[in-house]
Structure formats: structure tokens, C-alpha cells
Amino acid sequence: MRVYDLPDRYGHFGPYGGIFVAETLIAALDELRAQYELSRNDAEFQAELAHELKHYVGRPTPIYHASRWSAHLGGAQILLKREDLNHTGAHKINNAVGQALLARRMGKSRVIAETGAGQHGVASATVAARYGMKCVVYMGSVDVARQSANVYRMKLLGATVVPVESGSRTLKDALNEAMRDWVTNIEDTFYIIGTVAGPHPYPMMVRDFQAIIGREAMLQMQEEYGRQPDALIACVGGGSNAIGLFYPYLDGDIRMIGVEAAGLGIESGQHAATLTRGRPGVLHGNRTYLIQDDNGQIVETHSISAGLDYPGVGPEHAWLKDSRRAEYVGITDSEALAAFHSLCHYEGIIPALESSHALAYAAQLAPTLGRDQLLLVNLSGRGDKDMGTVAQASQIML
């Protein structure tokens, strides 16, 4: 069997990825790449990371059999990888801890981050507090308004939250602004990117830090079920939780399904289904699929879930799509909301709206499969942050 060994040394996944940044950022990326290569192969760093993931983050996260919901759906068994049980309530902390340890090794006293839903911002603020570093989080002003609880959380943790007023005032603009900060403050600042996008080495590094999800799942499936699942399902915005689950499984032939946000429906044009409807281009330091107009301008996206509301996608997903190793599908806002309510109702678990997209696709797929089939869904985060959005969608004033 061919061993998957991407990216190449310049960060390419087939034609995707790479380093597409202004010259002013090159030296910082070189420094990061060198330091990451050292740490990646350093037993002491890996031991430190493992210790933090166990004692601070609370890993390993369990695999939970959603038996009542599976019985209700009447088909395949749905298993949930419970990333929602991590400290701070989502998978984002896995990567934030890794990058913060790296920042500390590099002697950086200040970390910056971009955030959409706020989960990565909270994770970054958390690790900055944990390791005694200054933290500035850039967040589009539209997202600041719709995720106010997370904004307050970041402030409690000592971070400065900077609302970004440029462009569409969402995640992509927060990323632009964080890059500008990094260029200006390169000496003392480490940029913690939250997803598997951006210039090399970020897509590879974030994937490596998130791959703990898939590695644990492989062991747990073998121990508890005596076999691996029939399919892996995860939501894809930038794609970090999905790649974290998929990556250790890439060499096999287990089916992998990435679920994008179809918003108000693909045909409405109001969606964030980048791999389904985008075209390749260059944004945020890498070549990947993008939602853009005919003139190459990046177009505003829509999803009920702020964490999926991004016009790009990690370059490794672009490659997995083209090479057909993974499939990518879309789930609308209303389908995601229905799955959100189902999981609350049948399992007593409040999922994040992002993860609800993966759940919704599992709910469509399960009834078409036999009861002996196992679907492993990455429950990437908990839904406490989404109370306001869900209540509003149900016309309830909190």
C-alpha cells in the first residue's frame, strides 16, 4: 500500500498548499518551520505535549455509542468521538496547547490568534493564561456580536479582543488582521492559527497537533469494538477537526466524509460549501478551493455556524477531494439545527452547531445502512456557545 507522506518540503499537497505570502512574512515562517521540525522529532517536546493533553486538556476523550439516537434513526450505529469533553469544550485546544508550547520554546512572550466562532480564540486565551503569555485575539465585528459569550470568556482569561471592521467583518478578515499584526511584531509574537489553512507549515503543523483525535480513535475502536468504523464523518470549515480524525486513517480505505455548511441551500448562493462550489485560487498564504466571484474576489459566505463560515478550506482537504480519498457533502442550516435538537433529545448532549452538520449527515446516512455498520462522527465541540443562535432560530428571546 502507498504510504501517504504529504505535504512535500514546501508544504504542497498536490497542487494545493504552499507558501503564498508577502516577503515580509517569509523569515518568520522559516523560523517557525525550523523550530517545528526540531520539536516534532524531539522526545522531550512530545512528552511535554502528551502530559499537557492528559492533565490539562483531559484526554483521551471517549468514544460514546449514541444508542438511543441510532435506534431512533434505524440503521447504522452512530459513535461519537467526544471532543466536546475537552477543556474549553472543543477540539481547538489540542492545537492551541501544541502551538503555545512551541511559542514558549521559541521564547515568544506574546501570542495572537484569529477566531470565528470564538472557540479557537478561547483556546488561545486559555493557553496564554496557562503559560503566562500576552494574548491578542482578532475577531470580525459581526462575529463579536453573534458570539458575545465567547468574547467575554476570552476577556476573563486575560486576552485582548480586537473587533475587526474591515471587509466582511468575519473570520477571513480576522485572519488578515492577525497576519498584519504578526508582520509588524514578528520579534516577540507567535501567531497561533486555529485551522489547517494558512502558509506552510501551518496546515501540516495544525494537522499533526489534531491527529491525536484519529490516533486515539483507532486504539479505542480496536479495544472497544474489535474493529475500525465503516465511515468517518466530520464537519469542515477550515477543516482541522476533520483532518485530525482522518489523517491517521489515510493509508487505509475507510470511507471519509467531510461535511460543509450548505447554509440556506447550495443553490441560494448563501453557503460556505467551499469544496462543493468553490474554485482553486490563492488566499491566506495557500492555494486551495475558494468561494470567489469571476474576478477572483473572495465572496462573503453564510452559515448558521460561525466556525464554518469561511470562504476557504485547508489545502489538504482540497487534495483529498481531488484525489477522491475523501468525499465532501453539504448540510443546510435547518438540517444542522434538526440534528442539534435530536442529539439534545435522544442523548442528553448539546452539540456545537459546527458539529451538528456532521451529525446531520450521519442521520441521513445511517438509515441507508445495516445495523451492524459503525459510523464514527467527530463531535468536535459542545453547543453552550450557541444558545443564543439556536434560541433565535426557534424565535425564543433569552
Next chain:
Amino acid sequence: MSRISATLDRLHQQHKKALIPFITAGDPEPAIMVSLMHGLVEAGADIIELGVPFSDPMADGPAIQRSSERALKRHVSLKDVLAMAREFRERDDSTPVVLMGYANPIEAMGHEIFAQRAKACGIDGVLTVDYPPEESQEWVAILERWQIDPIFLVSPTTPQTRIEQVAKMAKGYVYYVSLRGVTGAPTLDLDEVASRLGQLRASISIPIGVGFGIRDNATARAIAGIADAVVVGSRLVEEIERSPHDQILTNVARVVAGLRGAMDEASQAIAGR
């Protein structure tokens, strides 16, 4: 010899430094762009850098970002920018025009089609901010086939190996970013710029322009004393932003003439030494 090299050679022989103003194409509105470009030349510009508006100008500061947004509000596309350059060429056959922008609008048009059209519209050089040399091999080959100069950035943190790589690929001039940060940032260390330019000249044989952070006549004068060309962007874009509509041409011309005068004082001082 390209129009850019010819212009820079002529200035060198006259002991003068090139003034390169940057404006965003279509800001504040497409209709006045061509008059604005002619106005820049009349006020003393030697080369014009024309910014191609992009939705996500990651390397630019707030002033140029806002100008990009204003142009995009008017739906200015790369095609429109090329049309402006073509119209400018109808009355000016000698002033070089350099497009400066991001990769994605060019990729959306297609590299080869873009280069062909750009040449036909009288574009002399292209600076693609987010194509560093290692991702530019094919791109540079296409530009060269159409006799368009590929312009590259060099920053205070660019290591020697990369400087040599840029020296091999760049044509026209090399654009030295005079500070760590985005366009329009406030601080500039003249001594550092001078010592870096000295190092760069050991590897780079074509002229070196300096930009990012040149906001006033005094800085332009100082930079003209050490560099071959002075690029001024944010200062002009801010002037366009705050000027009443009917005074944009006059105000921008006044700023450019001021910079020109200051730079020529520097050249005369050098020539008189």
C-alpha cells in the same frame, strides 16, 4: 530594454531619483483614474504603481485596504484596471506602469491571458505581493515571454540566499520594504535602510526602490539620498480619501510635486558633492 529600465537609466544619467507613486485603481471612482494618472506624471512621477483592488489585501495597512474597498464598491475588476492602463497609454507612451496586487484576481483571469492582455494595455511590470520567488518560477517565465518585468519585494528580514534568488528573477527594479509591518506603518529607521541597501547592492544589479512608511517630504528626501527610487502609497491614498471630490486631482498633484521637489534637492546635493 523595457520602458522601466529605460526610464531608470535615463534618471540615473541625469543624477535623479525615480518617484513612484502608488494609487489604487478605481479609488475613489473609475471615471477620474486616467486623469489622475496623467496628473501624477505632470506633477513629477516617473513610474506609476497601480494597485489592483482585492477583497483580502493581507500585506496592506488600513489606508490602502480602505481604498481597495472603495474601488470594489464600484465593482472595479482586473479587466477594468487593464482598460484604465490602456486609456492612459493613448496619451502617454513613455511613463512605465506597474501593476501591484495579489495573486487571486490574476489566477482567476489565467496567467497567460492576463500577461497577454497586460502587454496589450501597455503594462510594464507586475508585482504580485503573495507570490514569493519559490512559488513564482512558471509565473516569471510567462511574464518574461510577454516582456513584462517581474518586480519582487525584499524585506529587512530577507536572508542572503533569498536575496540572490530575487536578484536572478527580478527585472526592472527591486522593491525594498523599508520597515517591518504593513503599508503605511509609521516608523522607519533611516540608518537601517541605508545599511541594508548597501548589502543588497552587493547582490542586486538593477535599481532598488524603497517603500512602506514614506509619509512626508523629509523622509522622501532622505530616502532619495540613498535609494534609486522612492515609492509613496499610503500618503497619496489618504490624500484621495480625505479630499473633497472636486479637489482630488489638485491635492494629489500638490503632494506629488512636494515629494518631487524634496527628492530633487537630495539629488542636487549628491551631484554637487
